[in-house]
Amino acid sequence: MATGHPNLHSFPNSDELATQLRSYVLRCQNSALSRHGTFRLAVSGGSLPTVLAKALLATSNGSPEDTPQFSKWHIFFADERAVPLNHEDSNYRLLNDELVSKIPTELGTPIIHAIDEKHIGDDDPQELADLYQEDLMREFAAKDSVKLPAFDLILLGCGPDGHTCSLFPGHALLREKDAWVAAETNSPKPPPKRITLTLPVVTHAISIAFVATGGGKKEILKQIFDLEEGSSLPSALVNQGAGDKVSWFTDHPAVDGVSFPRRGSL
Numbered sequence: 001m002a003t004g005h006p007n008l009h010s011f012p013n014s015d016e017l018a019t020q021l022r023s024y025v026l027r028c029q030n031s032a033l034s035r036h037g038t039f040r041l042a043v044s045g046g047s048l049p050t051v052l053a054k055a056l057l058a059t060s061n062g063s064p065e066d067t068p069q070f071s072k073w074h075i076f077f078a079d080e081r082a083v084p085l086n087h088e089d090s091n092y093r094l095l096n097d098e099l100v101s102k103i104p105t106e107l108g109t110p111i112i113h114a115i116d117e118k119h120i121g122d123d124d125p126q127e128l129a130d131l132y133q134e135d136l137m138r139e140f141a142a143k144d145s146v147k148l149p150a151f152d153l154i155l156l157g158c159g160p161d162g163h164t165c166s167l168f169p170g171h172a173l174l175r176e177k178d179a180w181v182a183a184e185t186n187s188p189k190p191p192p193k194r195i196t197l198t199l200p201v202v203t204h205a206i207s208i209a210f211v212a213t214g215g216g217k218k219e220i221l222k223q224i225f226d227l228e229e230g231s232s233l234p235s236a237l238v239n240q241g242a243g244d245k246v247s248w249f250t251d252h253p254a255v256d257g258v259s260f261p262r263r264g265s266l
């Protein structure tokens with residue numbers, strides 16, 4: 001059961017958001033490296049890779065704490081579309097174009113866990129999901145059997161309908177209890193075929209951060225944070241399941257009029 005409330009951080013502009021997101025991600029990195037020598041994270045699509053690149057490709061202050069050690073990173077996808085890796089809808093391609101291809105050589109190269117392209121044409125993306133789950137198992141359950149993988153960090157976006165990963169409002173996938181990775185055949189947002197981490201995997205992560213910016217997010221954030229009514233929107237279920245392990249990185253227009261139980265300090 002989750003303890004505490006999510007932390008809200010709201011910034012006046014994208015530069016400040018990126019600066020604070022950098023510190024947060026590098027704190028997660030440093031603590032993961034001291035625990036087990038690698039940094040295992042999952043990232044989403046949407047605007048997240050661009051914001052993340054702005055944060056991580058900024059000039060370091062030179063201290064070890066402020067230095068991304070990309071050669072120790074394992075990057076997974078919180079969700080992925082069943083399209084070729086060079087397709088314009090691919091989250092792999094987005095992350096590569098925005099961030100990975102721009103990392104200076106001296107900072108090292110992360111290991112990127114992409115979907116298996118051999119199965120992108122399958123009618124049913126279940127095999128794609130199963131293979132991705134096997135990849136997670138090799139990484140998280142190689143030595144011990146574990147019920148759920150413990151990502152060091154999961155970075156999420158929040159759609160205008162409250163979806164996160166490829167977990168959409170009211171969908172049966174929200175009730176998945178056992179699978180780590182699930183297949184979606186009829187996503188309400190194109191493309192229809194996708195794979196996604198499941199809710200138990202997301203809430204089991206050590207740290208979870210949402211990045212949501214712009215006035216277009218205001219109405220859905222009011223619903224997500226409406227504690228009196230309670231919300232069953234996927235992003236709200238992450239808040240409820242993971243409590244104070246969750247941090248929201250927003251800008252002022254996105255939270256205009258939203259009442260948060262807890263404003264975080266960084």
Ligand SMILES: O=C(O)[C@H](O)[C@@H](O)[C@H](O)[C@H](O)COP(=O)(O)O
Nearest residue numbers: 044045046047048157158159189
């Ligand atoms: O697969 C998708 O449907 C999108 O990638 C989606 O999940 C996105 O992450 C959110 O809609 C937030 O998008 P923004 O960060 O661009 O607002």
